[in-house]
Amino acid sequence: MNIIFLRDGHGQSRARSMGARAVVLTVVLALSLVAALLAGAFWLGRQSAASDASITPELVKTWQENLKQQKEEIRTYKSLAQQNIDALTLRMGELQARLLRLDALGQRLTDVAGLDEGEFDFESSPALGGPEEPALEQSFSVPMLTQVLESIEQQAESREQQLRVMDELFVNQRFQREQFVAGRPIKKGxxxxxxxxxxxxxxxxxxxxxxxxxxxxxxxxxxxxxxxxxxxxxxxxxxxxxxxxxxxxxxxxxxxxxxxxxxxxxxxxxxxxxxxxxxxxxxxxxxxxxxxxxxxxxxxxxxxxxxxxxx
CATH class of the missing domain: 2.70.70.10 (Glucose Permease (Domain IIA))
Known part of the structure; x- marks a missing residue:
C-alpha cells in the first residue's frame, strides 16, 4: 500500500509504501484507543450516579440539623460575649464614679492643705512618658481585662480610704488651729x-x-x-x-x-x-x-x- 504525504503551499508531494502487516497494526491501535475512551466515559458515569445515589434525604436532614446546632452555638457565644461586655461596661462605670470621688477628695485635700493648684491639678491627666519599647503582639483577652479591672478597683478603694483618713486628719488639724486661742480681739486700737x-x-x-x-x-x-x-x-x-x-x-x-x-x-x-x-x-x-x-x-x-x- 502507498501512502501519499501532501505539503502546504507549493511543495512537492511524497509517497511512502506500507506493508499489510503495518496497516493492520495501525487499525488495531486506533480501535483500542477508541475502546479505552469509551470505557473511561462509562466508568465516570457510574461513579457520578453512585455519588448522587449516596446523598439521601436522611443525610440532608443530618446536615441541616448540624447547621442549626452550629447556628445556635454561635448565638450562644454572641450572647455570652455581650454579657461580658455589659459586665465590663458596668464595672467601668463604677470605676469612673470612684475616680470622680477620688478627684473630689484630692481637690478638697489640696484646698485644706493650701497646696499650689498648679502642682496638684486633679482635673488633668497625669504626665507620662518614656522611651519607646517594642509592643507585644498579644492583645488583652476578657479574663485579662477582668483581672486588670479588679486590680484597679482594689487600688482605688485603698487610695480612697487613705484619702478619707488624710481628710479627717487635715480637718482635725484645721479645727485645732481654729480652736487655738491666740491674738488680740481687735484689728485697730x-x-x-x-x-x-x-x-x-x-x-x-x-x-x-x-x-x-x-x-x-x-x-x-x-x-x-x-x-x-x-x-x-x-x-x-x-x-x-x-x-x-x-x-x-x-x-x-x-x-x-x-x-x-x-x-x-x-x-x-x-x-x-x-x-x-x-x-x-x-x-x-x-x-x-x-x-x-x-x-x-x-x-x-x-x-x-x-x-x-x-x-
Missing amino acids: WLSSHYGFRSDPFTGKRAWHSGVDFAGKEGSDIVAVAGGVVTHSEERFGYGNLVEVNHGGGLVTRYAHCAKLMVKTGDVVQKGQVLAKMGSTGRSTGPHVHFEVLQDGRSANPTKFIHRASR
Whole structure:
C-alpha cells in the first residue's frame, strides 16, 4: 500500500509504501484507543450516579440539623460575649464614679492643705512618658481585662480610704488651729487696762479686773480670737452688750461693752470673724472692748493668750 504525504503551499508531494502487516497494526491501535475512551466515559458515569445515589434525604436532614446546632452555638457565644461586655461596661462605670470621688477628695485635700493648684491639678491627666519599647503582639483577652479591672478597683478603694483618713486628719488639724486661742480681739486700737488689781475708774478704789481692755474708735471691729460656738449674744448687767464664745477644751472668751452685736447665740464662728462693733455700753467710760478668758470656768489672764503665736 502507498501512502501519499501532501505539503502546504507549493511543495512537492511524497509517497511512502506500507506493508499489510503495518496497516493492520495501525487499525488495531486506533480501535483500542477508541475502546479505552469509551470505557473511561462509562466508568465516570457510574461513579457520578453512585455519588448522587449516596446523598439521601436522611443525610440532608443530618446536615441541616448540624447547621442549626452550629447556628445556635454561635448565638450562644454572641450572647455570652455581650454579657461580658455589659459586665465590663458596668464595672467601668463604677470605676469612673470612684475616680470622680477620688478627684473630689484630692481637690478638697489640696484646698485644706493650701497646696499650689498648679502642682496638684486633679482635673488633668497625669504626665507620662518614656522611651519607646517594642509592643507585644498579644492583645488583652476578657479574663485579662477582668483581672486588670479588679486590680484597679482594689487600688482605688485603698487610695480612697487613705484619702478619707488624710481628710479627717487635715480637718482635725484645721479645727485645732481654729480652736487655738491666740491674738488680740481687735484689728485697730491699743491696750488701755491690764488684767488683775487696779484702781476702779468709777470709785477710785482698788478692785479686781477680770480681763483686759482695748480702746479704739467707736464702731471698729471686734473679732474672735479663735473658732467656736456663740453661747451668749445679748446684754448682760455690767458688761453691756456681750458676746461669749465657747472654743472647746474648757476655754471661753468674752467680748463686752459692744455697740452692735454681729452674731447670735448658736452661731459657729471662725478665727478672725467679726463678732461685734466697739462701743461703750454697760459700765464703761468710753469706746473699748473688755476681753476675758475663762479656763475650766475660772478667770485666766488673757495676756498669755494674746501674746502666744498662732498655729
